[in-house]
Amino acid sequence: MPTSERLKLKPLCRIVGLLTAGLAGTQALAEPPKSAAEIDWRAKDELPASVRDQLPAFCDGGYLPSTSEDGVAFGNAVGGNAPLHASGLNARYEIDRSLYLDGDVRLRQGAFQVNGSSARYSQEQGTVSIAGPLVSRGEGFLLTGDSADYQVDTGRFDINTATYLLHxxxxxxxxxxxxxxxxxxxxxxxxxxxxxxxxxxxxxxxxxxxxxxxxxxxxxxxxxxxxxxxxxxxxxxxxxxxxxxRRKTGFLYPEFGSSSADSGAFLAVPYYLNLAPHYDATLTPQYHHGRGLFTELEGRYLSSFGETTLQLGYIGNDSAYKDENPGEDGERWALDATTRASFGYGWTGYGDFSVVSDEDYLGDLNRTLDINTATHLQRKGGFRYRSDAQYFDMYLNDYQTIVDRITEVNKPYAQLPEVIYGGQANAGWFEASLESQYTWFDRDNETLTGLDKAKGQRLRAIPELALPLRSLWGFSRPSVSVDYTRYELDDYSLGDGSFDRTVPVFEWDNGLYFDRQSSLFDIPYNQTLEPRLYYAWADAEADQNYIPDFDSGLKTFQFDQLFQRDRFSGGDRVGDANQLTVALTSRFNDLVTGAERARFSIGQVQYFDDREVTLFGEGAGTRSRSPLAGEVVLHPLDTLEIRSSGLWDPETGDTEEGRSQLVFHSEDYQYLASLGHTYSRGELEQSDVAAVFPVTDSISLIGRWVHDSILDRTVGSLAGLEYNNCCWSVQVVHQNYLTDDEELDSRVLFQIQLKGLGGSGGSSRISDAIYGFEEREERRFGTP
Structure with a gap:
């Protein structure tokens, strides 16, 4: 182009650059033009290592945006707010009318760019017409097409026969x-x-x-x-x-499944309501074969203090329930509400309230309410304060007993209210502390007699004075305390309901710390040896069975209880004690990562006096030594954990109790495995095996089996299949589970997931059954 003609381009003020290079030429297309997705798609082995490592095993590749060929860093401006840059192999200009570009045409305005074979710019209309095959790239998107028109002033871009990709x-x-x-x-x-x-x-x-x-x-x-x-x-x-x-109002994917408890198949169509930035709701109408129309509603509210969740379930005419329970009208419902609030300065509030219409609701209908199958539903709410030196908790607590076979005498007491205060202060070398609790116990006692009829107030306070001595090589903590309890009872059958109990207590906890450094398999580690002596003495009166049982129980003896002076939980019994615990712990710590790779612990209690305090016959003992309590925790790999604990009686040679569990997952959570065994002599012995095992990159087997050796039967099982690829997955699982009446019920769970558009089904129930499955779900559609 002559120089004099190129200078006439200046009136085209929107085009601030025109570059021409080379001679006119033609280029034959060797193959059809690629789609937008094909241009930026990379096979797995072509991706950078940092991206490839984040890609799920079942994905063959991923998208990797191409960089600009001219190396220009584009700004964010769009349309008339940014200049237009154009280039081509050949150019022809009609003064004050049009500019024609031909051969490897490139246009760029701000963050927008397009490449084509030819283009015509109309100065009068402010448009560029581009002939393809063309490729257009912007921030987060890629377009291709046969032809296009571009509005320079507004940034509008129209493409014919287009393909697109949103990164x-x-x-x-x-x-x-x-x-x-x-x-x-x-x-x-x-x-x-x-x-x-x-x-x-x-x-x-x-x-x-x-x-x-x-x-x-x-x-x-x-x-x-x-x-x-x-x-x-x-x-x-x-x-x-x-x-x-981000959240958006609209229908979610339909959910479907089958359960023998639900009388067959069900279909649910959830509808999500994004009502405001701080509250939303999900309405889920559903049809259950054999029962009818059932509706669940979940609402969430977020304030500056915290979050509140309300969940409702309702069915007006449950035909299956009416058939099973003659005389019932078939109307069934449930409600579950939770709230959490933070007021600052250490103050928080909380509330939980659950209620159902009947005891079978949770097993028959519940799918979304955060209520597990239970015998009692809790209603609790209160306020809590916590600082470094003290804590305070005040709440009201009550229950709905939903199992009819539980008698009035076995129903729990309500706490209306319960107030807990604890504090600690340093006084020179000494440490003073206080634990206190005030409770008003109440329940319906019209049909009860004797101590079971009693209700009323209990105040318990335990002031303590200790001398904590600490060093790098060990510690020693002697302490004295007084366990004081005061009762003011109504309907007390043994006389005056006002009485108290005072128990002096002495404790002395001592420990030493030894360590050495070595290596194992070329990995440096630190091994510790930690002997510990703990002495406890409590002069409690032997007969405390004149005191009602409001909230007490006998603790299960295990390794942690070696260092507790009271064998009773709650506040209605204080155990007598004159005992010495001897224990030893050894740890192996990885000096490279800091992880604890192994811990071995063993201990035993030597009793110097018989234990005489009982909870209506439970808790007494005459033997001079406890069973040996042991615990082993192994972390040989970051993905493998082995735990085992148990009680062994050296006098009889019998294992009293044992719990063992092995949990494994691969780094990407594609492989999951757990083995468990629980044993209590003469009462319980169960084995539990669960696994998720990929047979290919796309297909995995899901299974769990729980067997009770004493009953000689399966008490739970789960078996299914999962298929994954990079754009969708499906899970089909059959589950057997034990109901309250000791019968095996069954259901089929489905989950379908379309990447980018959500899914449907019951993966949460699979997550409850198999350790690590929830983490696996979160990683299942990892993107580069």
């Missing part, structure tokens, strides 16, 4: 035509979208119109078809769906 949500697709209205809004006509890899349409959403709004984080579509392997399986006249993690 963030990894959504790709095609369209008869596509309009980029702004940097964060795209309209698609006669389009398709999916999150599957290039040329892998395992599932796709096809619609006459689709709009993707990245600023709001959602998309909308009209006349929508869900296609699986190009076969339509579902139709919506209109749909709204998320394209990132």
């Amino acid at each position: 963030g949500p990894e959504i790709r697709g095609s369209a008869a035509s596509l309009t980029r209205l702004a940097s964060d809004r795209v309209e698609i006509r006669d389009g398709l979208l999916t999150t599957c890899g290039p040329q892998q349409n395992d599932w796709a959403v096809v619609a006459s119109e689709i709009e993707l709004n990245r600023e709001e984080g959602f998309g909308t579509a009209k006349h929508v078809r869900l296609e699986v392997l190009d076969v339509p399986v579902f139709y919506w006249p209109w749909a709204s769906f998320p394209i990132d993690d």
